[in-house]
Amino acid sequence: MSSSAKIAYARVSTDDQNLDRQLETLKAYCPDKIFTDHLSGKNLERPGFQQMMDYVREGDIIYVASMDRMARNLDDLLAITKRLQSKGITVHFLKENICLNPGTETSSMSKLIMSIMGAVAEFERSLIRERQREGILLAKARGVYKGRKPIDPDKMQEARKLIDEGFTKTKVCEKLHISRQTLYKYLKQSA
Template sequence: MPSTIGYKRVSSYGQNEVRQLDGLTFDKIFTDKASGKDTQRPQLQALLEYVREGDTVTIHSLDRLGRNLLDLQGLVGQLTEKGITVHFVKENMTFKPGGQDSMSTLLFSIMGAFAQFERDLIRERQAEGIAQAKKRGVYKGRKPKLTASQVTELRELAAQGVKKPELAQRFGVSRKTVYEYLREVVPANSG
């Protein structure tokens, strides 16, 4: 029996996804709290594995599925090729298996391009703000994930043979962060 599936996405944990798909009922809902810059989102990947032919996936708007036109086109194509219907509530657009009419394809491409354009503008404004803050001497950059004493402890434990995944878990950081701290060259004391 076909399922109705909802997909929600907000960019950060501080944002609330409640308004998305409000009042609609689904058999299952997948919610990501991650950027839409690419498709590497845990709940999106889980949705792609979960859906079956005949299912319908409903998303609040195009920009909730992705902020990159190629990703949007790829995801909708991937789903419809599997026999899944994709519906965007805000744009009132539905894509069904077996191809689309030319007007739907055109509108989808235009709206997807606007979502990508909006993301590019956000990044551009952010870069301008950082550049101005640096000129004024008020930009400090991102706060370090670990204190100096934690970095020393992390390096000592690594030297003792503690595995990277265990270090990441112990210090509450990603493995990538562990590798970055282990790669950093510590400046020699000049004194």
């Protein structure tokens, strides 16, 4: 029987953001392996997340700085934690101080707290998006909104070349540090 491993997972939404605060918190738990992502949590197709899911084994413990680093919405969070527990893996959310152990029914209180915290995080995210939209509309009305920087044509030509060479779109996005939305928008425009 193999010994259990301590795994840490950290995520920020963009390359501009920094993982240091999360990693400092997680290192206190002496993880054997750390997986990271610089991608939005709105989908589960994150390389670090997928590598972690493939890596973990029964008896392992996953430490995550907070629930919103694991998933962006409540449905994904509940599905992920249930999947991990069914594989015999413990999930510990440090900020919320919630530990979900495998093989035992998650206590009603832990489920309630996790559901409430996840719903609050999802609600906060929707408020941020709403305020962002309102701010953009006000800036446009004042004539000061410039929008996003245009897509770099050289980068998009490189993307097209990589796709033609057989790279997956996910790999192209990782290699060029662009979002999938940006790539698909470019591909649609250039079609």
